[in-house]
Amino acid sequence: MHLLSLEPIRILLYLFGICAFVGANAAYLVLAERKGAGRIQRRPGPNEAGFGGILQPIADGIKLLAKQVMVPPGTDGLLFRAAPLLVMAPPLMCLAVIPFSDSLVARNLNVGLLFVFSFGSINVMALMLGGWASRNKFAIISAARVVSQSVAYEIPMLLVVITLLMVTGTMDLNEIIGQQAGGIWHWNLFKVWVNPLMPVTFIIFFICMLAETNRAPFDMAEAESELVAGAFTEYGGMGFGVFFMAEYANIVVGCSLATVLFLGGWQSPIGVLSGGLWGAGWFLLKMYGLIFTVIWIRWTFPRTQFYSLLNLSWKILIPVSLFTLLLTGAMMKLPLVFNQLF
Amino acid sequence: MSLKTAFLETLSGFKSLLTGMRITAREAAKPSITVQYPHETLKMPDRFRGHVKLVLDPETGKSRCTSCNLCVRACPSDCIEVEGIKREGEKKKSVTEYVLDFTTCSLCGSCVEACPSDAIEYSKDYNVVSLHREDFSRMDLVKKLEAEAKVWAEKNPEAAAKAKAASEAATAAAASAALAKATPAPSTSATPAAAAPSVTTSGVLPRGPEPKTT
Numbered sequence: 159m160h161l162l163s164l165e166p167i168r169i170l171l172y173l174f175g176i177c178a179f180v181g182a183n184a185a186y187l188v189l190a191e192r193k194g195a196g197r198i199q200r201r202p203g204p205n206e207a208g209f210g211g212i213l214q215p216i217a218d219g220i221k222l223l224a225k226q227v228m229v230p231p232g233t234d235g236l237l238f239r240a241a242p243l244l245v246m247a248p249p250l251m252c253l254a255v256i257p258f259s260d261s262l263v264a265r266n267l268n269v270g271l272l273f274v275f276s277f278g279s280i281n282v283m284a285l286m287l288g289g290w291a292s293r294n295k296f297a298i299i300s301a302a303r304v305v306s307q308s309v310a311y312e313i314p315m316l317l318v319v320i321t322l323l324m325v326t327g328t329m330d331l332n333e334i335i336g337q338q339a340g341g342i343w344h345w346n347l348f349k350v351w352v353n354p355l356m357p358v359t360f361i362i363f364f365i366c367m368l369a370e371t372n373r374a375p376f377d378m379a380e381a382e383s384e385l386v387a388g389a390f391t392e393y394g395g396m397g398f399g400v401f402f403m404a405e406y407a408n409i410v411v412g413c414s415l416a417t418v419l420f421l422g423g424w425q426s427p428i429g430v431l432s433g434g435l436w437g438a439g440w441f442l443l444k445m446y447g448l449i450f451t452v453i454w455i456r457w458t459f460p461r462t463q464f465y466s467l468l469n470l471s472w473k474i475l476i477p478v479s480l481f482t483l484l485l486t487g488a489m490m491k492l493p494l495v496f497n498q499l500f
Numbered sequence: 501m502s503l504k505t506a507f508l509e510t511l512s513g514f515k516s517l518l519t520g521m522r523i524t525a526r527e528a529a530k531p532s533i534t535v536q537y538p539h540e541t542l543k544m545p546d547r548f549r550g551h552v553k554l555v556l557d558p559e560t561g562k563s564r565c566t567s568c569n570l571c572v573r574a575c576p577s578d579c580i581e582v583e584g585i586k587r588e589g590e591k592k593k594s595v596t597e598y599v600l601d602f603t604t605c606s607l608c609g610s611c612v613e614a615c616p617s618d619a620i621e622y623s624k625d626y627n628v629v630s631l632h633r634e635d636f637s638r639m640d641l642v643k644k645l646e647a648e649a650k651v652w653a654e655k656n657p658e659a660a661a662k663a664k665a666a667s668e669a670a671t672a673a674a675a676s677a678a679l680a681k682a683t684p685a686p687s688t689s690a691t692p693a694a695a696a697p698s699v700t701t702s703g704v705l706p707r708g709p710e711p712k713t714t
Contacts, residue, residue: 198524201534458524474510
């Protein structure tokens, strides 16, 4: 115990833990995705490898590892090789500040929210680099789409987060969760006395999260029917595998963030049984609930067209999030104004 | 577009999204409807046309074919060869060799139509596969029938025993009829069940297990 509390050892343990968590999640969320798709389409999904397909991710992993890593001629070799690393690093970094329970956090930064968003944006650059370095028209089209989509959706997402920041008054993720203690009605999602549009804010955040992680129905970046495999068309073997894992890692980060910001993080929804391992359990329950919704959405809605994707952002999400921002500001400051006047 | 219509349109659009999600959730709760192919197969419909095969007569456990060669003449592609012999104690000839050239057969069904004794029909084998061309260009239907008869005899032992007894009785009658001979020839017409060990399965057989309905 004394040894574990040493700072370098603690950091190393968290590093291994986060890597393992991301790897296991990426592997098994792929299986969950395929199983979910199967259920929704009324078929069993992968069920040959192991009991009910439980070993499918391992089989996929071995298959990907056994493949040759190709760098196509004429590509920018350095960028081409660096892109998978760059795309995997941000979600790993983001998980470092996300509190899984009151004590289970690798680094409790007081600017945790800012940290997550700054690293979350790098992901886009990595996809763009991968697409650009591939010297492939599909990859470049995809890279351009990723950038414009990401720019369009970063704005409403940040506006929503600013709204939330005005309410919480802190960027410390653990403190944000601490403010949501004491049952489901204390969650930011249901704080309608602060801002009656709080559930709408959550929906905007969730939609933006889907778009930022390039998930269906906003999977413009890897629109299979149009762009082969999007930005990672030229990647094979584990290069492709890392891009694929990064997508799921980003979903985990996005859903964790939504849980922290709106669903009370590790707080219990009933007010009791919180803290310690219970907290981690509640956190994972909420997070996987959101991930399940993400999968559910993917297999329900067809891919949007690109202009309607941008229309949604610029014509609906940004005005609405600006309005909620304004409303929250007004609701916070108006009482003070009244107090001064009368 | 006024602000109000835009707002209402957004709301109704969101509602339709929720409707879609409700539909997929409901579908997900229902049981799966796919057939797990290598483990289970669909029963072929009655009018499915596989390659032609010899019909197993449940009375005798043998083919009804009398080697009349009408199918050979009916075949527009000239892809059937039939040989038969007249066995002792039997009124008609019986088939010894029925070779189908499945590579030229167009499954027109003229042979099935022409057969006077209903001895051939379409099989329900849709997954015939082999590494050798001969298995298709010279598809031995008698061999297939023997393999089928073996399975049949295992499944219906009483019927097989009855058929064997009837066949032996016929042979015995034939032997007694041929009294002129000092030593009656031993029974040459063993039933498929008795001849089972000699049955080879080099013919094209379906790879999957027995088709069953799901």
